[in-house]
Each structure stands twice: as C-alpha cells, then as structure tokens.
Amino acid sequence: MIPEEQLQKLLQQLTSHPKECEWIEFKQQFHSNEEIGQDISALSNGACLHKQQFGYLVFGVENNTHTIVGTSFKPSTHKKGNEEFENWLLQRLNPRIDVCIYEFIFEGKVISLFEIPAATHQPVDFSHDAYIRVGSISRKLREFPEKESKIWKNDSSLEFERGIASERATADEVVKLLDTQSFFEISKIPYPSNRDGVMERLSGEKLIIRKGAGYAITNVGAILFAKNLNDFERLGRKASRVIVYKGNNKTETIREQPGQRGYAISFRNLVAFINDQLPANEAIEKAIRKTVRMYPELAVRELVANALIHQDFSISGSGPMFEIYSDRIEFSNAGLPLITTIRFIDEYQSRNEKIASFMRRFGFCEEKGSGIDKVVNLCEVFQLPPPDFITQEKHTKAIMYAPSNLTSMNKSDRVRACYQHSCLKYVSNERMTNQTLRARFNIEEKNSAIASRIIKETINDNLIKDEDPKNTSKKYSRYVPFWA
Numbered sequence: 001m002i003p004e005e006q007l008q009k010l011l012q013q014l015t016s017h018p019k020e021c022e023w024i025e026f027k028q029q030f031h032s033n034e035e036i037g038q039d040i041s042a043l044s045n046g047a048c049l050h051k052q053q054f055g056y057l058v059f060g061v062e063n064n065t066h067t068i069v070g071t072s073f074k075p076s077t078h079k080k081g082n083e084e085f086e087n088w089l090l091q092r093l094n095p096r097i098d099v100c101i102y103e104f105i106f107e108g109k110v111i112s113l114f115e116i117p118a119a120t121h122q123p124v125d126f127s128h129d130a131y132i133r134v135g136s137i138s139r140k141l142r143e144f145p146e147k148e149s150k151i152w153k154n155d156s157s158l159e160f161e162r163g164i165a166s167e168r169a170t171a172d173e174v175v176k177l178l179d180t181q182s183f184f185e186i187s188k189i190p191y192p193s194n195r196d197g198v199m200e201r202l203s204g205e206k207l208i209i210r211k212g213a214g215y216a217i218t219n220v221g222a223i224l225f226a227k228n229l230n231d232f233e234r235l236g237r238k239a240s241r242v243i244v245y246k247g248n249n250k251t252e253t254i255r256e257q258p259g260q261r262g263y264a265i266s267f268r269n270l271v272a273f274i275n276d277q278l279p280a281n282e283a284i285e286k287a288i289r290k291t292v293r294m295y296p297e298l299a300v301r302e303l304v305a306n307a308l309i310h311q312d313f314s315i316s317g318s319g320p321m322f323e324i325y326s327d328r329i330e331f332s333n334a335g336l337p338l339i340t341t342i343r344f345i346d347e348y349q350s351r352n353e354k355i356a357s358f359m360r361r362f363g364f365c366e367e368k369g370s371g372i373d374k375v376v377n378l379c380e381v382f383q384l385p386p387p388d389f390i391t392q393e394k395h396t397k398a399i400m401y402a403p404s405n406l407t408s409m410n411k412s413d414r415v416r417a418c419y420q421h422s423c424l425k426y427v428s429n430e431r432m433t434n435q436t437l438r439a440r441f442n443i444e445e446k447n448s449a450i451a452s453r454i455i456k457e458t459i460n461d462n463l464i465k466d467e468d469p470k471n472t473s474k475k476y477s478r479y480v481p482f483w484a
Contacts, residue, residue, distance in 0.1 A: 003431070004105070006167070006168055007102055007104045007111075008104070008106050009168050010167065010168075011058065011061075011068070011106055011111060011113065011429070012294055013057060014061075015066040015068060016066075017066075020136055020361040021046070021050070021133070022042075022046030022050055022133040023043055023050055023052045023055040023056065023118075023133075024043075024056050024058075025039055025042075025055075025056070025058070025063075025133070025136075026058050026061035026062065026066065027057070027058070027059050027060075027063065027071075028059070028061070028062055028385055029059070029071055029073055030071075030072075030073035030078070032317070033080050033088065033089070034126075034127070034312070036057070036114075037089055037092055037093070037126035038129075038138045039057050039125050040055075040089070040093065040099060040114065040116050040124070040126065041123075041125055041126040041129075041130055041131040041138075041141075042055075042131035042132050042138040042139075043056065043057055043116050043133065044097060044116045044117065044118060044119045044124040045119050045124055045151055046132060047116065047117075047118035047119070048119040048120065048123075049147060049150055049151065050116055051118075052115070053163045054115050054117060054118060055116040055118065056113065056114065056115060057290075057445040058111065058112070058113050059071040059073045059111065059112040059113070060073075060106075060109060060110060060112060062109075063136065068106055068107070069109065070108075070109030071109075071110055071111065072109065072110070072253040073112055074103055074112060075101045075103070075112055075114075075203060076103055076386075082430075090372045091207060093124060093126055094128075095121075095122065095124065096123050097116065097119075097124055097317075098117055098234070098316045099114060099115070099116050100114070100233065101113070101115075102114075106257065107160060109382070119151055120314045121314070122151070123151045123152070125141075129141075129142075130142070130148070132144055133168065137390060146470070147470040149411065160314065160352060161219060161220050161352055161353070161354045161355065162218075162221050163218070164216045164219065165219045165222035165223075165235055166216065166217040166232060167211075168214055168317075169215050169216070169217065170214050170215070171195050171196075171198075171214075171215065172195075174199065174202070174208055174215050174217060175195070175198065176227075177217060177232075178202070178207070178208075178217065178221060178226060178227065178229060178262075179226075179227050179262065179438065180202065180225070182225065182264070183225050183265075185209070185363075186264060186362050187362070188267070189201070193463075199215065202221065203215075203255045206218060206220065206221075206354070207220060207221030207224070207225065208221055213364075219235070220354050220355060220358070222262065223238065223263055223313075223355065224262045224265070224355065224358055225262040225264055226262040227261060227262075228261065229261070230297060231261055232344050236441065237316070237317060237319060238318075238319035239258060239259040239261075239313075239319050240270060240307075240319050240321070240322065241257070241258050241318065241321050241322070242256070242257040242259075242273060242274055242277070242323075243255075243256045243321065243324070244256070244277050244324045244436060245323065245324065245325050245326070246326070247326050248325045248328070249302075249325070255277075255408045259319075263308050263359075263361060264358060264364070267304075267305070267308075267359075267362075267364050268364075268395065270304060271297075271300060271301045271304050274300055274304065274322055274324070275293060275297055275300060277324050278293050278294055278300075278329075279294040279402075280294065281294045294403065295329060295382070295384070295402075296378040296379070296382050297380070298374065299374070299378040299379065299387075299400060300400075301364070302366060302371045302372070302374060302375050303329075303375060304320075304331065305359055305364050305365035306333075306365070306371060306372070306398065307320040307331045307333040308320050308333070308359070309350060309352055309355055309356045309359055309365065310333060310337065310350060310351055310352070310356075310396070311333035311334045312333075312334050312335020312336070312351060313334075313352070314335075315334040315335055315336060315394055318334070319333075319334070320332065320333045321333075326402070327401065328399055328400065328402060330398070330399050331397065331400075331435045332394055332395055332396070332397045332398075333396055334363075334394060335351065335394065335395070336391050336394065336395075336396060337391065337396050338350075339387040341390065341391060341396075342463075343483070344372040344389055345373055345376060345420065345423040345424065346373060346427040364371045372389075373423075373424065373427060375387055375398075376423070377424055379405055380424070381402070383442060384401060384403055384404075385403075385404050385409055385413050385417065386401075386416045386420050387399060387400050387401070387420075388401075388416065390461075406442070406443065407442045411457060414457065414458075415454070415457050415458045415461050417440065417441070418437060418454050418455060418458040418463075418464065419458055419461075419464060421437060421440045422458075422479050422480060422481050423481050425445055426480050426481055426484055431478035432478065432480070433476075433477065433478055433479070434448055434451045434475070434477070436457065437451045437454065438451045455479060459479075462482055463481070463482055464480065465479065465480060465481075465482055465484075466479060467479060467480045467484075
C-alpha cells in the first residue's frame, strides 16, 4: 500500500494542475455508483491516450477551485444493495484492471482516491460501454472513433519499463528500497564514496529519475534491485515462486519457495535453489567424483531468465513460476509471446528490452536470439527429450523433460525433436541428415529406417522439407526447417 505521507503528496500534486483533464477528475461527494464506473472507464482510457501510467478519481476536492474540502464518501463501507461496492464495481469493468482505492486524512479532511491503471491493449469499458472524458463530462467512447482507434492501436501505449514504481523518494529512501550495493557489485563498478555519486550513477542507468528535490524509482530499478518487491504497490505480485511436487502432478507439494527480492540481485540464488532441488548422480571423471544433475544447469539458467524477462507485466496476478515434478520442470510466465513458439529458435523479440539488456550485461542470460538455441542443443547433448514451448490463455510455458529413451517418446515428441534438430543445424549453417538425426536419438546405423520414419512424420506435419526436392536419393537427402 502507498504510505499516507505519499498519498498526501500525490493529492497536492494532482490539485496543483490548473484544471481537470482526461485523466484527473475531482468530486466533492458521491452521486451514483454507475457514475463512478463510467468515470473509471473514461479516466483509464484517457490516461492511455495521454501516456500516463494512471488516471485519478478523487473525492473531497472542489472541481473548479481544486480546494481540498473533504468528503463523507467512504468506498470501504459503501454498498450497492447488499454487495460490497468495490466488488460490484470491479465485476463490471472489462478488462478487470487493478483499481486501487485509498482513504486517508489530509489536514483533518477525509479524502477518497481511486488510482486507475491506464488502458492497455484495448479500451476499458463499464457495463459493456467504454467511456472517455470530454471537458468535465464522461462520454461514450464510440462517439469518438478516432480516440478509440488510438487506444486499440496503442498495444503497448505505456511500456512497463517506462513506468514509475515509486513516485516520490528521498536519496535515503532510494538506498533503503533498492540494493544499491548489489548493483555496483554485479556491475563490477566501485561503490561511490558519497551518496550523490550513487544517485548520479543510478540516474544515468535510468533506475531512478530525478524529480525536483527527490527521485522517482522506475519499474526497471525496482523489479531488478528491490530489497523487497512488496515495498512497491504493484510489483509484490511479480515476485518469482518455486514449487517442488512429490510426483508428476500437483497432488502433493514437498516445498514452496516464494521470492521477495529484485530479479537481478536474487537471480543466482534462484537458479541455485532450483538446481539443488533436481535429481543428481555421482560420476567419476578423471578420478574425481563429480555431481551431475539430471538437467543441464545452463539450460535451467536460460529458461529461468527467459521467464523473468519476457513476462507481460500488464497482466495482473502472480509472477514467474518454476514447478519441479518428478519427470519434468515447467517454467511459466504471464503473457503470450510476441512470436509464435515454433520460431523460438533463431528468432528474438523481447517485450522488456531494457530488462533483457541488464540481464545480458550481468551475464545472466545469452545474447539476443541464442538462448533457446542453447537450451535445445543442451537437451540434445544430454540425450533428453525435446523441450516444449506452449501457450495457454494468458501464459507462456517452457517444459524440460527428464531423460527418456526413444521408445518412450510419442509421435509428438519425436516430431518436435526432429524439427528442433533441423533448426539447430540450419542456424549453424549445417543441414540435418538421417545420420545427424540418428546421433540425436542415439540410433544405431543398422536402424536408420527408424530415423527415416521420424523424418517422414515431420515432413508430413509440414515442419521440415527436403532442401533439394529434385534429389531422388534419400540416403544423401538434407533437410531444412519449413521456414528456411
């Protein structure tokens, strides 16, 4: 929650505007439930058009003079019939944006403030109608098609990375909220000798922004370096979570480890914790006993980083989740990918490029377009089944499977492995052949017909093609991905 002191500063900032606008609305008293719903729709859509992170509806301020007069309206105790008002309201908003309602005292006067996230991806409507502010009136958005079109086209109108996690902070508060020591250690930069030097460096990295005599902490600064993500109103839910199950389903949980710290300062510990939960064998290599994990640690690291970096922060709910089963690991993050999962190899498009840039710079993940390639390659080297990348309604999931021989794989696994192998060969300026696929599956030469059958299945699924269709000798055929 936002501390009352910051709410008071926010109120002063809002009332300092010369007049109401498309993303700020002042009221003295409550008029109707429906009017509030319409105003929230209008302010969310207006904030989107004006590239504001939030719109604000404030009760207790005279709308012409902006004099703070207080209000008797308290949303926390207000009801619509027998239903809690907040629940009634949020049920009628689509999409269900994360409206925060605050009640606080300013100079002895009661204030009720609604903080409304800007619309993203689509207009926010109330009871099946979207609204927009025109002057001091909320009008139906469909009456202004040019404004509606801008909202629909503004798919990422307010990128998460440009947003503010904490609007007002002193230098001391910045150091209290962010692990500045870890930033300099990870960056391999000497820690400045004074506080001004620390602030100057963080400002240069856009982790904080100077605002008057104080600072604003950016979303990037908080999500990467927060000592505790729960200190930031909208980021606490974005902490990562590791869950270990006893078998191959969710019936019994062995342990659950929620995260709290920013991604950059907790990354190494997160990956180490996941690896510690994985099965391992003792191997003797050159007379030295060595622990070998079931899954390649570099692949685990890359998929963890991938889930952190590519999530859609506009989707409310939990952050990245890493679930360990007896036969697989699942890496999940909110949001659908910007490219189809079938093109994850050798294609790259990041939703959060600044976060990705920091993570690459700190050595936590591979360079653009090479991370998934390495995951697939490591699964081949470790003779694991092919990793799978799937999308659900609002989530993306990467799955890495425990060792399994070819006879235990179903057709879908075999075809996916064949397609991924052809992609790896193609991006390495090589070509897949019957021989290379046999090596992938550890198939003996005398059983080359098995590899031929897998290749045929993959061709029939339109995932690979013969590089030279005129070639009549299957023995020397070379295959490339369908998109080559």
